[in-house]
Amino acid sequence: MTLEMSDDWLRLRAQTPGAEKAAYFNNAGAALMPKPVIEAVKAHLDLEAEIGGYEAARDQAAAIDEVYCSVGAVIGAPPENIALTANATDAYARALSSIPFEKGDVILAAWSEYASNQIQLISLARRLGLEILRAPQRAAGGADLDALDALIKLRKPRLVVAVHMNTSSGFIEDVAGIGALCRRHDTLYLVDGCQSLGQMPIDVEAIGCDFFSATSRKFIRGPRGAGVLYVSDHALEMGLEPLFLDLRGAVLLNETEYQPVESVRRFEDWEFSYAVLLGFGAAARYALDIGLDRIERRLGELNRHIRGRIADLDGWRVIDQGEPLGPIIPVHATSGDGEHLHNVLLKAGVNTNYTPHAWAPMDDDLREAGWAIRVSPHYYNSPADIDRLVFALEEVL
Numbered sequence: 001m002t003l004e005m006s007d008d009w010l011r012l013r014a015q016t017p018g019a020e021k022a023a024y025f026n027n028a029g030a031a032l033m034p035k036p037v038i039e040a041v042k043a044h045l046d047l048e049a050e051i052g053g054y055e056a057a058r059d060q061a062a063a064i065d066e067v068y069c070s071v072g073a074v075i076g077a078p079p080e081n082i083a084l085t086a087n088a089t090d091a092y093a094r095a096l097s098s099i100p101f102e103k104g105d106v107i108l109a110a111w112s113e114y115a116s117n118q119i120q121l122i123s124l125a126r127r128l129g130l131e132i133l134r135a136p137q138r139a140a141g142g143a144d145l146d147a148l149d150a151l152i153k154l155r156k157p158r159l160v161v162a163v164h165m166n167t168s169s170g171f172i173e174d175v176a177g178i179g180a181l182c183r184r185h186d187t188l189y190l191v192d193g194c195q196s197l198g199q200m201p202i203d204v205e206a207i208g209c210d211f212f213s214a215t216s217r218k219f220i221r222g223p224r225g226a227g228v229l230y231v232s233d234h235a236l237e238m239g240l241e242p243l244f245l246d247l248r249g250a251v252l253l254n255e256t257e258y259q260p261v262e263s264v265r266r267f268e269d270w271e272f273s274y275a276v277l278l279g280f281g282a283a284a285r286y287a288l289d290i291g292l293d294r295i296e297r298r299l300g301e302l303n304r305h306i307r308g309r310i311a312d313l314d315g316w317r318v319i320d321q322g323e324p325l326g327p328i329i330p331v332h333a334t335s336g337d338g339e340h341l342h343n344v345l346l347k348a349g350v351n352t353n354y355t356p357h358a359w360a361p362m363d364d365d366l367r368e369a370g371w372a373i374r375v376s377p378h379y380y381n382s383p384a385d386i387d388r389l390v391f392a393l394e395e396v397l
């Protein structure tokens with residue numbers, strides 16, 4: 001059983017220097033960057049070395065403005081609603097800290113949150129005396145929308161949070177379904193789209209969220225060290241501002257007062273790695289040029305094919321459940337130590353990620369298995385990469 005790879009995908013693979021070095025299946029960790037992204041980062045670093053950091057930013061002001069347009073276009077948002085951040089967790093924290101919670105307020109989590117998000121929620125709840133509720137789940141996975149609707153009516157949460165695609169399983173949440181409920185009940189809604197960015201077309205308007213957080217280094221194929229926060233007009237008009245602003249987000253009026261800026265810039269810091277930001281912008285343009293619907297289709301083919309191949313292997317099983325399942329494929333061996341197996345695969349030139357249950361303590365499938373090796377393909381993976389993966393999984397046992 002092999003999967004065809006058209007000339008178009010081969011051409012994109014040829015623009016990915018790392019693709020020939022290993023069979024790379026760690027895109028849910030950090031994807032391999034394509035040449036235009038690498039060149040954008042290097043060119044700006046060179047410029048900074050040549051003329052100075054502040055001068056380079058001024059010189060590239062138009063290109064930097066363009067980053068907001070490109071990253072925004074990937075999620076269907078205009079640049080006026082885009083804040084650039086250091087990573088997804090930073091974006092999430094800025095959104096969370098901007099909501100004026102009061103003691104006793106409820107935050108409703110639609111499904112298992114990413115561990116770092118959950119830590120932030122718990123910390124906030126402890127400090128401010130909030131209650132975190134977890135929405136009931138459907139047997140088929142994801143939030144039960146009817147139960148969620150009833151819970152929102154009953155408990156009137158100040159905020160609903162959801163993860164578009166989980167980190168330790170391929171389950172894709174119905175974030176638009178949840179968004180429709182949040183709109184109906186006029187509840188603020190924060191979506192973590194860290195894994196879905198770059199995998200599929202995303203439309204934050206259609207999702208109906210007030211905040212959408214994501215990172216540069218995963219499926220969108222940007223460099224490490226940048227993230228994005230979408231902030232809706234509604235949230236901006238409410239005057240929400242992060243707890244800690246700096247002089248980009250606010251003007252210091254005197255010793256005791258400051259004035260937050262009107263625009264979405266109040267969700268940003270003054271300092272950026274502009275080389276990394278320009279790389280993020282190049283990655284967004286690269287994905288837009290390919291077409292996110294085409295990327296989604298190709299990832300769907302790879303996902304089905306790889307899941308099928310692993311299901312046929314003795315000693316391995318794919319552990320995530322639910323529908324739909326995207327191209328983050330957690331696999332577990334019936335014998336052996338996961339971390340050791342992962343290291344052996346790495347030595348054999350097959351890059352995956354090792355995920356112990358402790359990294360995703362609310363993932364029920366992972367709880368039962370104890371650990372998973374996460375296989376996350378991208379469109380630049382070749383049929384030979386997949387054969388190498390399957391062969392290595394067989395051999396390692």
Ligand SMILES: Cc1ncc(COP(=O)(O)O)c(C=O)c1O
Pocket residue numbers: 028087088089090114116163165166167192194195214215216227
């Ligand atoms: C679903 C999800 N949310 C958030 C994050 C955190 O992203 P970052 O490390 O850029 O803060 C990750 C990282 O793996 C993730 O998978």
